[in-house]
Amino acid sequence: MFGSFIKKSRAKSPWIMHFDCGSCNGCDIEVLACLTPLYDVERFGIINVGNPKHADVLLVTGTVNHRNKKVLKNIYDQMPEPKAVIAIGACGLTGGVFREAYNVVGGVDKVIPVDVYVPGCPAKPEAIIDGVVAGLAKFAQKVEEAG
């Protein structure tokens, strides 16, 4: 019974963690704006946490470069299973405007598996919330499969 309770609450109240992977801050401040009074995702039970061991969903903004790809992989590995990853912004998807720069590896999916892609430069808070909702559906499915 306890197991089913945890299963239900994980999908109902997911904890997100935001990692800036080398973005220009445009998407980061929009992710933060989602948590503030106008958009306020906390009303859906979504809480922003700073510790990867507490997080269910990872939001990644920005391009991956040669220095931070290890950090990103490390954070992803520290999150408990099941987990969902949402890549935000043109840079997180493909490298965006910086794709040809010498220190840019490319999108987030070059390093870790990504479940949902949110386009935009920068992505608007509405788009990010929409992406998180889509990510939650996948996350709930993963929780179900994990049993």
Add this chain to the structure above:
Amino acid sequence: MATTVIPFGPQHPVLPEPVHLTLKVEDEIVKEAIPALGYVHRGLEKLCEIRDFNQMITVCERVCGICSMIHGACYSQSIEELMGIEIPDRAKLLRVIWSELHRMHSHLLWLGLFADAFGFEALFMQFWKIRERIMDINEATAGSRVIVSVNIIGGVRADLSPDQLRWILSELDIVEKEVRELQDTMMNDYTIKTRTVGIGVMTKAQAWELGAAGPTLRGSGVAQDMRQQGYGGYAFLDFEPVVETAGDCWARSTVRFREVLQSADLVRQAISKLPEGELAVKVKGNPPEGEVYHRVEQPRGECMYYIRGNGTKNLDRLRIRTPTFANIPPLLAMLPECELADVPVIVLSIDPCISCTER
């Protein structure tokens, strides 16, 4: 006393961006801080070799999302200086309006993050609530909330109608009223003063010697503001730099708080002096050749662009020196002998913008 090494970052709840500090502490007192940068380095200065000088505006605006408008304006002004283009007065003042709106939203964002750094979450929410009005103005006038992309070489691409100007003025009145309501809390609250007064002190001489920039410098009593050079539309406006003398975290936050009100005043002045006329001039002639330095005041301080053109559509060299880069040596001077719990407050008090610093 044995020395303990505590890593701070690259992923840390207070910092929206990855920066790493190695803190050597002895019994809760920080003795030394060693920074490690490079987590956000993209190498975008070199992109000028494959993008032409018009396309580089898009890249320069993405040096930093928070002060993107001012980066774009600085780049455009440098190229205009290099090519000898005189832009219309209306375009100059329109650039000022968007720049100052950006400064307001950047400072409100910072005030919120600063409140969050010492655990005052209600204040963080309040500042970000006020900030959304500025974001609405950006979205309604330029089509995007954060990166407004209004600069083109030779002027601006978007105009403000009389209706929009009236609406901006009425929104600014509301923003100013709401910010003033928080003034007493931000400046006089006992809890906030306990966390900020006398923390991370930097004297005037130290600030000058270490090359601090922007509010970090003005918080230590040096009245230096690049806008006073009168570049672009600032020649038409009347203002004094905001200066505080205490040199601690409280002084730096007060400078930024007062600059929000100052920027609102500058937008009002710019709107009252906005002449009729063209938005942009046609750019004729050869691609830029020669070299130019241009300095502007960003929310975080002085930003310098160096551009060398070789007469082709690609620039030879683009060098960007950003304010946070200048503020890292002062930060390292502030950290020793502070308590470990004060590190997030002190780090945030310079308003670190790592994506600017590392480009």
